[in-house]
Amino acid sequence: xxxxxxxxxxxxTIAVEDSNPTRERLGIPERLGGCHTAEIGxxxxxxxxPAREIRRLLAEKPRAVGLAVPGMPAGSPGMESPNPRPYxxxxxxxxxxxxxxxxx
Numbered sequence: 001x002x003x004x005x006x007x008x009x010x011x012x013t014i015a016v017e018d019s020n021p022t023r024e025r026l027g028i029p030e031r032l033g034g035c036h037t038a039e040i041g042x043x044x045x046x047x048x049x050p051a052r053e054i055r056r057l058l059a060e061k062p063r064a065v066g067l068a069v070p071g072m073p074a075g076s077p078g079m080e081s082p083n084p085r086p087y088x089x090x091x092x093x094x095x096x097x098x099x100x101x102x103x104x
Contacts (some may be wrong), residue, residue, distance in 0.1 A: 029092070049069050057101075
């Protein structure tokens with residue numbers, strides 16, 4: 001969340017015991033789950049998605065559920081590490097499928 005704030009996004013935090021119902025409501029398949037779920041501009045943002053890709057999503061406006069970075073990959077925003085690992089930002093389609101939107 002600090003990454004998003006540092007990149008000009010206003011963030012409202014709502015702590016919940018179980019984020020699965022929120023993910024389900026937004027259309028993010030459980031297998032693509034991360035540790036944070038957000039909504040912006042009619043899209044779901046799941047996990048440690050870079051601000052750059054959120055801006056791109058909002059500019060391009062694809063017909064999709066949103067973006068996801070499953071798990072908590074080292075090197076993703078908020079998971080900075082001296083040993084970053086490659087990871088993908090996924091575009092989640094309305095049918096639950098996904099494709100790579102960006103690679104880091």
